[in-house]
Amino acid sequence: MSATQTQQLQAVRSGHTLGELEKAKAARDRRTYIALLLLALLGLLMSFVLPLAYMVRMSFNAGAPDGVIIETFTLDTYIQPLTDHYYWRITRDTFRMGVVVGILCVLISYPIALFLARTTSRFKGLLIAIAIAPLLTSAVVPTYGWMVILGTNGLVNSSLQGLGLIDVALKLTNNMTGVTIGLVEIFMPYAILAMISGFGRLSPQLEEAAGSLGASKFKIFTKVTLPLSLPGILTAFLMVFVLSISTFITPRLLGGGSVQVLATEIYDQTAGLLNWPFAAALSVILLVLFGAIVAVYQRITKKIGGS
Structure with a gap:
């Protein structure tokens, strides 16, 4: 039995048309792709974007001679x-x-x-x-x-x-x-x-x-x-x-x-x-x-x- 015949048999048994089964499969695949994409984006956000943003924000702070970080917004760290x-x-x-x-x-x-x-x-x-x-x-x-x-x-x-x-x-x-x-x-x-x-x-x-x-x-x-x-x-x-x-x-x-x-x-x-x-x-x-x-x-x- 071919794959097409198998799908037709499954459609008959479930009471759905072949087109409905294909749409359901496409929707399920789409949800899987979106879930995987969101996981990848979350990993990228946690491992790269947030540390990079923290570093950029840190560059606008001021550093005291004793090592204390002064929370501010200055361009002195770039001017020097x-x-x-x-x-x-x-x-x-x-x-x-x-x-x-x-x-x-x-x-x-x-x-x-x-x-x-x-x-x-x-x-x-x-x-x-x-x-x-x-x-x-x-x-x-x-x-x-x-x-x-x-x-x-x-x-x-x-x-x-x-x-x-x-x-x-x-x-x-x-x-x-x-x-x-x-x-x-x-x-x-x-x-x-x-x-x-x-x-x-x-x-x-x-x-x-x-x-x-x-x-x-x-x-x-x-x-x-x-x-x-x-x-x-x-x-x-x-x-x-x-x-x-x-x-x-x-x-x-x-x-x-x-x-x-x-x-x-x-x-x-x-x-x-x-x-x-x-x-x-x-x-x-x-x-x-x-x-x-x-x-x-x-x-x-x-x-x-x-x-």
Whole structure:
């Protein structure tokens, strides 16, 4: 007996027409979807919207030197970071760090992601697992590893001095150089995953067609492969940029207190100075910076999609 015949039999037994049963089923499905949607919205409200609203409201309070929060409505917490050169420099360094780490991650991860997306090896799953395996560990572990590798007596300096390439150890920690190296290695798996998922527009047939028309491999890459993989590249850059400007552990440990970015300054204002309103204002500024980059990303992707 087919499904239609079964429904007709059920309609006859219940005294309803088939159309009435279908309407009842559609109404029941609609109620289920609405219930699930309300649950999702409630979870989003409790876990994101309310904490964000609390943070924004906190940013308009005033913080006393003894850590007491004064309930008021003032713009002083925004005026100071927007007028003080020190905080302009922190914001600039945060933005620059995110851009540099994002670009380096994309450049290094692109060949790996392209290979993993194209390979037909039976070990493809294993290779992808190896590429993203660092995600299984906390960022603290590779950060401490880089502190040992890049230290004054670490592996890099010891090897270069042993080969006679340098006489004085290079300063690779407690500065932005070490932080950048550490962040690039930590966030490469995110870039690889983002690019693999964004390579859906890549078509081997188009590359074969370009080759059959006499295009060189370099021209095929620059005119076909690279333009089609741009959405994945932009997604990877955005993800790494957002993670970089909001990270705290690596700038604090590899920076050794010499590297100040918005995340470390927010922590110092919260845990050290107990100035929660000012920390909230810096968090809002970080959120605005992130929103500006997302807006630019959407504009570029829309332009690419329309071209």
